[in-house]
Each structure stands twice: as structure tokens, then as C-alpha cells.
Amino acid sequence: MTRLQLLRRLVSIQRVLVKYGLDELIGSSHLLRPARLLFRLSPSGWRGPQLDQPRGVRIRLAIEELGPIFVKFGQSLSTRQDLLPPDIGRELTRLQDEVPPFPAEQALAEVERSFGQPASQLFASFAHDPLAAASIAQVHAARLHSGEDVVVKILRPNVHELVRRDLDVMYALARLAERWWPESRRLRPVGIVAEYEKTILNELDLLREAANATQLRRNWLGSPLIYVPQVYFDYCRKSVMVMERIHGIPIDDMDALKAAGVNIPRLAANGVEIFFTQVFRDNFFHADMHPGNIFVDATNPEYPRYAAVDFGIVGSLSERDSRYLAGNFMAFFERDYYRVAKLHVDSGWVPAGTRVDELEAAVRTVCEPIFSKPLKDISFGHVLLQLLSIAQRFDMVVQTQLILLQKTLVQVEGLGRVLYPDLDIWQTGKPVLKAWMRDQTGPRATLRRLRRDWPDLRYALEKLPLVARKLVDAELEREVTGPASQAESEIEPAVALSRYLVGVGGTLVIAAVLWLGLETEPRWVAWAGGAAGLLSLWFGRPKI
Structure with a gap:
């Protein structure tokens, strides 16, 4: 975004803030101190009839008028009730992400652009009236040629550019807030915008959403508590997602x-x-x-x-x-x-x-x-x-x-x-x-962790001889007065000890796995295996 574009957007935001009397709040909180003069010069005609509304209500109405990206941000901010005054926090939870739908022709054009073929080749039917429309995408009912009823979620035209524009504005405002409003530093405005940026950019990737849906479906497949619809990955792209249509109250x-x-x-x-x-x-x-x-x-x-x-x-x-x-x-x-x-x-x-x-x-x-x-x-x-x-x-x-x-x-x-x-x-x-x-x-959890971590544990145990040799080498470098034969005599016991430790570690792990894993076999099998391993280790211990 160029500086001129940023300035134009800031002026449009200023107009909305003045309309709802939020310029007074900004002045009283020392936020955007350099912009106070601009607010004072704002035409009186910008002020709306909502000035007698409570502060939280005016903030919510202003956010809704600023557009869908600010609505999304307000919804995200509403989760930080620990940072917000109660009246503002309550109102932000009421923000509605409802916007007029975009024409079906644009939706069909996006489908064709994403798949390189007309929507008629993908769908036997495609409803022109959307089932729902929100700030990021809208949803149409359709039917595949194989007969399945589906819903098609399509990103809004130019949504990436709109999101980027308003993110730039939010970052500019957050940086000004941190510079001119010391109290804001505890709230970390730039950090909050950065968190929101991650969330909103993730929502713009419908392949990511399709993967999320598939993971949840796998977690709850066959459950009597919740049903997650099937995703049709062959019909999914970054800006289009097709999934099973569900019906319910x-x-x-x-x-x-x-x-x-x-x-x-x-x-x-x-x-x-x-x-x-x-x-x-x-x-x-x-x-x-x-x-x-x-x-x-x-x-x-x-x-x-x-x-x-x-x-x-x-x-x-x-x-x-x-x-x-x-x-x-x-x-x-x-x-x-x-x-x-x-x-x-x-x-x-x-x-x-x-x-x-x-x-x-x-x-x-x-x-x-x-x-x-x-x-x-x-x-x-x-x-x-x-x-x-x-x-x-x-x-x-x-x-x-x-x-x-x-x-x-x-x-x-x-x-x-x-x-x-x-x-x-x-x-x-x-x-x-x-x-x-x-x-x-419980024992099952311990066994799961042993199975999961065994490759890393085995790798670490195998590295013990090398670690021991390096430790001895480092020690010998500090004691350079000793003869070479003395160095060799000091290295060999260390290597033998490290190999012995590998055996001890491996035996203990195997004994633990046997003990925890044998639920139907007699416990004496685990005891016998562990005892035999420990005896062999005792007689095979290095003579140091």
C-alpha cells in the first residue's frame, strides 16, 4: 500500500470514528496524539445521531461500519477479555460477520479460474443464490456429477488485497499507539495485530481448512456425539473448497x-x-x-x-x-x-x-x-x-x-x-x-511414550561412546604432559564404560517395555528377561 492509499484509508476511518464520537475517546486516552488536530478539524456534518449510545455500543457500530476485516479483528479481540474494559468486551462479542453476497457470476468465474474448466464440468448443478455470505467467503449449494449433494465455499473477489490493505492500516495504528500511548505497551498492540494476521491469513487458505476438517472427521468418525462432513479433496483449491452438504437444526x-x-x-x-x-x-x-x-x-x-x-x-x-x-x-x-x-x-x-x-x-x-x-x-x-x-x-x-x-x-x-x-x-x-x-x-501411557521416543533414545545411547571419547580427548588436551600410552590407557576404559552404559540402558528399556506391555502373559516372563539381562551385564561389566 502506498502512503497516499494509506492516508485515504485513514481519512475514511477517521470519518467513521468521528461519526460515532470515538474521536473524544481517542483524545481522552492520549491515543494517536498527533492526530488530535485532524479530529478537531473534522466537519461537524460527520457526526451521527448515535452519540448518546454507550461507549461499547458506539465502538461496535463503528467496527461494523469499517468493514468485514475490522469485524474479524474485533471478534478476535473480543477473546482478550483480560485486556478490555468490561463494557467494550461485552459489545465486541456481539459483532456480526454478515455482508451482502457477491454475484454468482463472480463465484463461477473463480471456480473456472481455480480449476481451469467451467463449473458445469465439475458440477451437475450449482445454485446461484448463496446459502450464506461472510467477510471472507460465501457458500453455494451444488451437486456433483456422481450424485452427491455438496456445498462449495468460494473466497470473495480481491479478498487478499482487502485484507492486506486493512492489515497495513492496523499495523500503522498499532505502531502509533505504542509510540504515543505508553499505557498501550502492556497490551502489545503490534503483537495483537500480528496474532490476528496469522489467523486471518490461515482463513484465506481453503486447502488448510479442508485439511482441518479432515483431521476432525478422522478424530470423530463413527461417533454418536458429533458428525463432521466429508471433504472432496479432488474439488478443493486454495480459494475453493467442496464438502458434503449436511442438514440440521x-x-x-x-x-x-x-x-x-x-x-x-x-x-x-x-x-x-x-x-x-x-x-x-x-x-x-x-x-x-x-x-x-x-x-x-x-x-x-x-x-x-x-x-x-x-x-x-x-x-x-x-x-x-x-x-x-x-x-x-x-x-x-x-x-x-x-x-x-x-x-x-x-x-x-x-x-x-x-x-x-x-x-x-x-x-x-x-x-x-x-x-x-x-x-x-x-x-x-x-x-x-x-x-x-x-x-x-x-x-x-x-x-x-x-x-x-x-x-x-x-x-x-x-x-x-x-x-x-x-x-x-x-x-x-x-x-x-x-x-x-x-x-x-498409567502404564499404557508410559508404554506409548517409550514406543514413541525409542528411536531418539536408541540414537542417544548409540552416541554415548563417541561422547565419552570426546570428553576424554578434551581432558587429555588439558593434560598434555602425560605420555601417549597414558592417553590410550585412559580412552579405552571410558569407551568400555560407555558401551556398558548402552547395554544397561537398553536392558532397562526392554525390561520396562516387557513389564508394561505384557497384560495377558505371566509377569515372570518379564522378571526372568530382566534378571537375565542384568546378570549378563554384571558379568560383562568393564574392569576399570
Whole structure:
């Protein structure tokens, strides 16, 4: 973007801000101090009738008028409730990503450009009226020549250029904020825009979304809880994605759900189970679970099944983070604040030098009031938000994946409690957490890790003789006064010892695998194998 184009876009943004009276907010917060004069010179005719609305409402309306990319950014920012004033945070969660559809002719032209052939050769039929239209893409119903009913998701024309333009503007504003508004540095405006840039650019790659959908489908194939539609990869490109068309009741259509006789309490509880299973069992979760992306298959109303769409945003926690997060939840609800603090330090979420007792006191101060409510009224999302907020006060660098998780957890809880206000999130999620933690600490988990890490462990063991030789060589270089024969005599025992250690390590690993892996065979087989190995190692130990 040239400077002239940037200036024009900034002027158009200025006009919207003035219209909603946000120039006064900017002046009072010292943000964009050099631009104050420009706002004062703005024509009075720019001011709109919405000036008597609350601050949060005016900010939301302005973002919606600035266009779809700013709406997406506002939705992303709404997940950072730890950084936002409550009134602004609440309004940002109401942002709607709804825009007029683009003509079907442009959609068909994009299909032809992507595949190098007319849409009629790909589809037996193609509905010109879109099923849905959003800021990034729109969706059309179609049918393949082989007879399958599908939906075709197509990126909006010139969306890459529009995204790049507004990202440049956001970066310019963020840099100005960090320069002229010292209070903003704690919020890291440039870092927030950078996080958003990654998210929005990922959404512009429909092949990536197709891969996400396929992974989720594989994780839940055959499940009675949720259905993920099939992707037709032969019909997918970076700007076009084709997947199975599904039918269901929108999750927020309570009248239709009741009319279909759906077991609402079971549906709400299943949603919580799905979320915790995705996070802890699969380490791969749908991170955009707003009502527009979730449907209900009421074929069997007593046992309803979810159906999900739109897989542009997914999250994934490392095995380590999943373990610490589960431990944090369990410790929190057991009111073991020392363990919560210790887990924060052990996980690396706060600096290693953090005093555990100080962190424990901070956790207790914030979390004890939460327990004044009944357990069923405690929000998991609020708990996670509080834990992240405390950690930030102790210099935690918040990871994007944890923020995605917190946002998704809030969405899941919101959906669950709209469906069934008496839903007890903790009692529903606790069995999943406990089962997962047992699976992570039991013999099977140890065996899985041994099998997974065995190639690396074997490689490290094989390198021990070389490491020992290098250590001896380094030591001999410092003791150059000794004769060559002495060097040789010192090297050989070290090499022999290292080979012996390889054998010890290998024997112990094999014994462990036998012990953990034999579930139907007698245990004496493992004991005998281990004892024989250790005896051979004893008699074969090097004479040093």
C-alpha cells in the first residue's frame, strides 16, 4: 500500500470514528496524539445521531461500519477479555460477520479460474443464490456429477488485497499507539495485530481448512456425539473448497429443537463432553464454535447429534500444555492453590524465578470469591481467564493457543447454558478430565511414550561412546604432559564404560517395555528377561 492509499484509508476511518464520537475517546486516552488536530478539524456534518449510545455500543457500530476485516479483528479481540474494559468486551462479542453476497457470476468465474474448466464440468448443478455470505467467503449449494449433494465455499473477489490493505492500516495504528500511548505497551498492540494476521491469513487458505476438517472427521468418525462432513479433496483449491452438504437444526433455534422433541439436557451435556475430548484426547479442537457453525441432527431426538461446519480456525495444545491445563483445572476445583501456582511455574507459563508462595496468594485472592457461587454456576471460561490474568501479572507471555482455547470454552459454555441453564459444566467435564489424566499417567501411557521416543533414545545411547571419547580427548588436551600410552590407557576404559552404559540402558528399556506391555502373559516372563539381562551385564561389566 502506498502512503497516499494509506492516508485515504485513514481519512475514511477517521470519518467513521468521528461519526460515532470515538474521536473524544481517542483524545481522552492520549491515543494517536498527533492526530488530535485532524479530529478537531473534522466537519461537524460527520457526526451521527448515535452519540448518546454507550461507549461499547458506539465502538461496535463503528467496527461494523469499517468493514468485514475490522469485524474479524474485533471478534478476535473480543477473546482478550483480560485486556478490555468490561463494557467494550461485552459489545465486541456481539459483532456480526454478515455482508451482502457477491454475484454468482463472480463465484463461477473463480471456480473456472481455480480449476481451469467451467463449473458445469465439475458440477451437475450449482445454485446461484448463496446459502450464506461472510467477510471472507460465501457458500453455494451444488451437486456433483456422481450424485452427491455438496456445498462449495468460494473466497470473495480481491479478498487478499482487502485484507492486506486493512492489515497495513492496523499495523500503522498499532505502531502509533505504542509510540504515543505508553499505557498501550502492556497490551502489545503490534503483537495483537500480528496474532490476528496469522489467523486471518490461515482463513484465506481453503486447502488448510479442508485439511482441518479432515483431521476432525478422522478424530470423530463413527461417533454418536458429533458428525463432521466429508471433504472432496479432488474439488478443493486454495480459494475453493467442496464438502458434503449436511442438514440440521441451527443450535440456537430453540423452538425448532423443542418441536423436534430433542433431549435438550443431553444435547447440552454432549457439547461439553465434545469440547473436553477435543482438547485433551485429540489435542485438536474446533476454535470457532459460534451458533452459526453448529447444527443438530434430530433423527433420533432422544440421542441428538451435533454437526459442525467452518473449520478455518482450529487450535492445538502441546502434550505438556494439555497436561498442565488439566492439572490446573483439577487443582482449582479442589481449591489447591499451591498446586495451581506450582503448575504455573513448572509449565513455564511464568518465569522460573517466580516465588510460588506469592503466586499462590494471588491465585487465592482472585479465585476464592468464585467459590461463593454453586459449582454449577461457575464458568470454566471465567476460571481460565482469571488464571491467565494472574499469570500475566507475573510476566506470563500469553500463548495464542491458550487464548483460542479460552474463547472456545466461553462459546461452548454459552451455547450449553442457553440450551440448558442448569447445566453443570464441572460435573459434565470432570469425568472426561479424570479419565484423560489416568490415561496419561498409567502404564499404557508410559508404554506409548517409550514406543514413541525409542528411536531418539536408541540414537542417544548409540552416541554415548563417541561422547565419552570426546570428553576424554578434551581432558587429555588439558593434560598434555602425560605420555601417549597414558592417553590410550585412559580412552579405552571410558569407551568400555560407555558401551556398558548402552547395554544397561537398553536392558532397562526392554525390561520396562516387557513389564508394561505384557497384560495377558505371566509377569515372570518379564522378571526372568530382566534378571537375565542384568546378570549378563554384571558379568560383562568393564574392569576399570
